Amino acid sequence: MGLSFDWKGVMTGEPLRWLASGLVTTCAVTVCAGILATVLAVVFVALRISSNPLAKYSAMGAISAFRNTPLLVQLLFWYFAAYGTLPPGARLWIMDDHPWALLPGGVTILTPEFIASTWGLGVFSAAFIAEEIRSGLLAVPSGQREAAASQGLGPWTILRRVLLPQAIGNAFEPVVGQYLNLMKLSSLACSIGLAEITYQVRQVESYNSHALEAFAVGTVLYLGLALVLERILNLAKPGRFAAKPGRFAAKPRLFAAKPRQLPKRPKRDGSKESSHAV
Amino acid sequence: MVNLSVRKDEAGLSRRRIDPSSGGLSTRDRGIRSRRRISGLVAISLAVLLSVSAGAWADQLAAIKAAGVLRAAVFDSNPPFGLVDEQTHDIVGYDIDFANAFAKALGVKLELVATNPANRIPLIQSGKADLIVADITITSERAKVIDFSTPYFVSGQQLLVPVGSSDKVEDYATSRFGAVKGTTEEQAIKILFPKAKVISYDDIPLAFAALRAGTVQAITQDSSILAGLLDRAPDKAKYKILPKLLTREEIGIGVKKDEKAVLDSINGILVSLEKDGTAAKIYDKWFGSGTKTPQPRTFTIAAPKE
Numbered sequence: 001m002g003l004s005f006d007w008k009g010v011m012t013g014e015p016l017r018w019l020a021s022g023l024v025t026t027c028a029v030t031v032c033a034g035i036l037a038t039v040l041a042v043v044f045v046a047l048r049i050s051s052n053p054l055a056k057y058s059a060m061g062a063i064s065a066f067r068n069t070p071l072l073v074q075l076l077f078w079y080f081a082a083y084g085t086l087p088p089g090a091r092l093w094i095m096d097d098h099p100w101a102l103l104p105g106g107v108t109i110l111t112p113e114f115i116a117s118t119w120g121l122g123v124f125s126a127a128f129i130a131e132e133i134r135s136g137l138l139a140v141p142s143g144q145r146e147a148a149a150s151q152g153l154g155p156w157t158i159l160r161r162v163l164l165p166q167a168i169g170n171a172f173e174p175v176v177g178q179y180l181n182l183m184k185l186s187s188l189a190c191s192i193g194l195a196e197i198t199y200q201v202r203q204v205e206s207y208n209s210h211a212l213e214a215f216a217v218g219t220v221l222y223l224g225l226a227l228v229l230e231r232i233l234n235l236a237k238p239g240r241f242a243a244k245p246g247r248f249a250a251k252p253r254l255f256a257a258k259p260r261q262l263p264k265r266p267k268r269d270g271s272k273e274s275s276h277a278v
Numbered sequence: 279m280v281n282l283s284v285r286k287d288e289a290g291l292s293r294r295r296i297d298p299s300s301g302g303l304s305t306r307d308r309g310i311r312s313r314r315r316i317s318g319l320v321a322i323s324l325a326v327l328l329s330v331s332a333g334a335w336a337d338q339l340a341a342i343k344a345a346g347v348l349r350a351a352v353f354d355s356n357p358p359f360g361l362v363d364e365q366t367h368d369i370v371g372y373d374i375d376f377a378n379a380f381a382k383a384l385g386v387k388l389e390l391v392a393t394n395p396a397n398r399i400p401l402i403q404s405g406k407a408d409l410i411v412a413d414i415t416i417t418s419e420r421a422k423v424i425d426f427s428t429p430y431f432v433s434g435q436q437l438l439v440p441v442g443s444s445d446k447v448e449d450y451a452t453s454r455f456g457a458v459k460g461t462t463e464e465q466a467i468k469i470l471f472p473k474a475k476v477i478s479y480d481d482i483p484l485a486f487a488a489l490r491a492g493t494v495q496a497i498t499q500d501s502s503i504l505a506g507l508l509d510r511a512p513d514k515a516k517y518k519i520l521p522k523l524l525t526r527e528e529i530g531i532g533v534k535k536d537e538k539a540v541l542d543s544i545n546g547i548l549v550s551l552e553k554d555g556t557a558a559k560i561y562d563k564w565f566g567s568g569t570k571t572p573q574p575r576t577f578t579i580a581a582p583k584e
Contacts, residue, residue, distance in 0.1 A: 080484075084491035091492050095454065112493035113477065193456075193477035193488065203478070206460030 009210040010217050019214075021105035022200030023221055028109055029117050029196060030183040030229070036122030037129055037182060044130035049137065059130075066127035072188050074124055079116035079192040107195075117189035117196075125182040129175055136171030137163055169238040176233045180226050187222075197221050339539035342408055346386045350377035351407040351532075354392040358564040358571055359413040372564040373411045376430060376531075376548075379556060380409065383547045399424055402534045409544065410532030425537070426530035427544045430557065432577035434523030435463045438489070438504045439496045440516060447522045450474065456485035456494035463498050466525050482507055489517070498524070505573035521576060545582055552579035 009015065047059035066074070083091075094110055101110035108114070140163055148162040168175070190199035201218035205211040342348050352373050353360035360371040369390050381388035391407045398414055401407040402424060416426045437447060444450070452473045457464035459478040468476055477494055479485045485497040486507060499507070501523065508514050531548070533541045551557040561575050 079493065080487040080491050083493055088492075095495075111475075112491075116493075191480060191484075193479055193493075199478075202459060 003212070005213055005216075006210060007213055009208045010204055010213040015204040015207065015210070015214070017105070018195075018200040018203055019197070019217060019221070021107050022195060022197040023225075024103055024105040024107045025114075025194065026183070026186055026196040026221075026225065028103055028107060029114060029121065029186050029189065029194065030225075032109065032114075032118045033121035033125065033182055033186070034179055036118060037125035037179075040122060040126030041129035041133065044126055045133050045137075048130060048134055063127040063130055066124050067131070071120070071124050071185055072191060075117065075120040075188055075192050078120045079112065083112055083116055113189070113192055113194040116192055117186065117194045121182055121186055121189070124185070125178055128178045128181075132171040132174045132178060133167055136167035136169070139170045140166045165238060172237055176230065179233055180229060183225055183229055184222060337539050338408065338534060338537045339543055342384065342386060342540070347389050348377070348381045348384060348386045348409070349389045349391055349407045350374075350380070350409045350411045351391045351393040351398055351401045352377060353394070353412045356413055358569065360392075372431065372560060373413060375560040375563065376551075376557075377409070377411045379551055379560075380411075380531075380544060380547055383550070384543070398532065402532060405534075408534075408540065412532075413529055414532050416528045416530045420532075423535060425533045425535055425541050427533065427541060428548055428579060428582040429528035429530050429577070430548055430579055431529040432523075433501045433527050433529075435466055435498055435525040435527075436501045436504050436523060437496045437498050437520045438486070438508060438517055439520060440489070441518050443495065443518075445520060447520055447524065450496050453495040454493070456488045456497035458482050458485060458499060461499070463500065463525075467498050470524055486511070500527070501573055501576075502571055506571050509570075509572055521574070523576065548579050549581050 010019070044059050044063055047055040048063065050056055050059075091112075094112060094115065098108065098110045101108050103109060144162055144166065145158060148158045153161070186194075186196055187198040189196060190202065193199070195203075197218050201214045204214040350373075352369060352371070354362050354369045356371075358371055359373045360369055362368070363370045369392065374390065377390065378388055391401060393401055393407075393410075393412060395412075398410045398412050399420065402410055410424070413431075414420070414426075416429065420426070437450065439450075451471045453471075454475045454477060455467050455471075457467060457476050457478050458481060464476060464478055467474065477488065479488060482497070482499050482503060485494070485499075488494045489497050490513075497504075501519070504519050508517055508519060511517065531544050533544060548557070551560075557579050558575065563569075565571055565573050565575065
């Protein structure tokens with residue numbers, strides 16, 4: 001092939017420091033945007049299923065806008081257009097030194113790039129997660145709701161105790177997919193100057209032309225992060241400890257003559273993991 | 279006006295001979311073909327004669343004067359240094375005006391050899407051209423293989439900042455800078471201001487957009503690029519370019535190594551062009567206000583320091 005690799009140019013000195021700080025930045029923006037996305041998704045769902053037409057249709061409009069425009073365009077909008085409309089005082093405050101916002105590797109989370117990226121990624125992912133949860137809600141049989149109502153439960157309790165747990169169970173795999181997407185899509189934030197993994201990989205490339213090695217390391221970092229993130233998120237899988245749906249589903253095995261030959265129970269919605277174009 | 283003859287030589291270089299003595303563009307008539315062929319033959323014989331004579335004479339300056347032709351390697355697609363005029367189809371530009379001035383001062387005709395960045399130095403090393411007048415930056419690396427005249431154009435890295443910001447470059451030591459990914463300017467600002475934060479964007483318009491949004495306090499690039507950027511901006515009154523050059527990029531005339539007589543005469547001509555105002559006039563023609571790339575002249579041509 002004639003390919004030769006020089007890992008020293010990537011794994012030592014300045015380039016290594018850059019890549020390490022890129023990794024910290026990607027982790028930080030993923031966590032912050034993930035939390036924001038979760039909160040916003042709950043708000044979106046609540047508005048979307050509310051009976052107030054104003055709330056319902058404004059949520060529909062917002063979700064539709066965020067889901068149907070490219071994330072890169074949204075990030076450019078938040079950073080280059082929307083950021084400039086912040087009051088000057090706020091902008092000056094953001095640009096000041098904030099020791100509390102400093103992460104290891106010289107990464108600071110209070111910069112215009114970090115704020116715009118977190119906000120952009122959070123809002124974008126929230127729209128997708130909200131729709132996954134809503135489809136999970138729609139998949140809950142209407143009898144569940146009626147039965148709960150007939151027990152005398154109020155609408156909020158029904159949603160919280162009966163419908164949402166089942167909806168999240170239904171939508172769990174696609175929602176995990178959205179969080180993984182969020183982590184991977186953070187690479188787009190390099191175009192608004194967020195010094196995450198992709199940005200640093202390109203910096204190494206222009207610094208010593210070790211493009212092949214730098215991109216290989218970047219790919220491995222993303223892959224590793226995705227695998228770790230998936231493991232962590234699966235810890236929160238409903239029924240993992242309580243085994244709520246599982247204990248019913250496991251029953252037939254007791255009566256099966258040859259349990260091992262039984263086809264594996266298909267993962268719930270496992271194949272429906274959604275992806276979207278950017 | 280000038281009389282043009284275009285042909286392709288063995289090396290595939292298109293040459294345009296400019297004869298200042300003949301009048302107008304009258305060759306652009308039906309007789310153009312035959313005249314071209316004749317002048318092409320003349321050019322070939324001249325080239326043969328020159329390559330023979332260049333070997334015979336040790337002194338290149340004497341060879342140029344004897345041949346009566348100064349061959350200058352120039353760019354034909356690097357405005358405003360060298361470009362093809364849309365109307366006349368001549369190569370024109372800042373470099374060409376200087377080349378013309380050299381030929382006039384030496385009392386010879388000018389022959390332009392269109393070239394590209396990679397071919398510039400080989401052209402004078404192989405004797406196919408006498409001078410490089412092609413936006414060539416003076417570097418110590420290049421100075422090992424060719425000699426450079428005193429700079430006849432100086433540009434450098436500058437800062438573009440909002441109009442209300444400080445004029446002192448030192449005040450930006452801890453600022454946030456917008457730069458273009460992978461450029462020498464990006465690297466230079468990190469070395470110059472280690473405490474500054476450098477945010478790199480894909481291109482200079484994006485960096486300018488960041489400055490407009492207030493996410494960076496200054497953007498940095500080569501002076502000519504910044505000047506063009508600011509000139510095209512609809513809101514140019516809100517921004518200014520600081521005059522101080524953070525790094526200097528000097529452009530000189532490239533001369534074959536150890537041809538002292540040619541080098542001295544070119545340096546002498548450059549200094550006299552500065553003295554009689556011709557150099558400033560040429561600058562104004564290509565970089566003055568009203569041109570596509572206006573920028574103030576921050577230099578004067580001086581005799582080389584020895």
